[in-house]
Amino acid sequence: MFAEFDISDKPNRLPFFLAQVAHESGGLSVIEENLKYSAKRMTEIWPSRFPTLASAEPFAGNPEALANKVYASRMGNGSPDSGDGWKYRGRGYIQITGRDGYRAIGTAIGINLEADPDRASAPADALRVACGFWKWKKVNAACDEGDFVKVTRLVNGGTTGLADRQAWLEKVRKVLKPAPAASPAKSAPPTKEDIRKVQQALRDRGFTSVTADGIMGPKTTAAIDKFRRDNDLKPGSIDGDLKKALKIS
Known part of the structure; x- marks a missing residue:
């Protein structure tokens, strides 16, 4: 899905996406906005709408009434x-909000979210919806600029929670950091039979007069070195390249 929405195409896109999603969803633990606030908390979050405790009291502990109050007549509502x-x-x-957003994102991903808004948080659709939001807001371009603050503004409309978003970004980058390349596996040492076959093949080609006894002595080593040089093989001992050149298995 990340490939489908071009989120995994360039270095910053996936880490920025995951960091923003992690913040917005509380580490993938919250998929629906919590609107159950006390009157005091409402005056802090929406001071222009609730300038006094008395104005907030009717909506305290009443999420539906509160949502209909604070989200009315905007965002297409x-x-x-x-x-x-x-x-x-x-x-x-990513906590999509407002009729306009539901409609636009639904159009982008082929799901009628305006008619069925609960699908935005359904397990089968939640990731596609988040990717659709990313596409709708054209966030990839800001990712490619490396501007995490700009990405935050596109997601949040401001910079609320920026420190937490940046902390998530640091965690995500550690997780996505490529693992160190594994050290090349060391070849198993040649068996006595391997040595004997190589000695015999070198004798047949006139590179040595050593007896094919399966013992890697200095004369066998010298013959191998000469054969490798004469046949443009990289320096080495008994390996696949040498066996191939000597036509032995």
């Missing part, structure tokens, strides 16, 4: 009475 605020509340790994 209707009035508070329309119920759009609650219907199109934050869902999924």
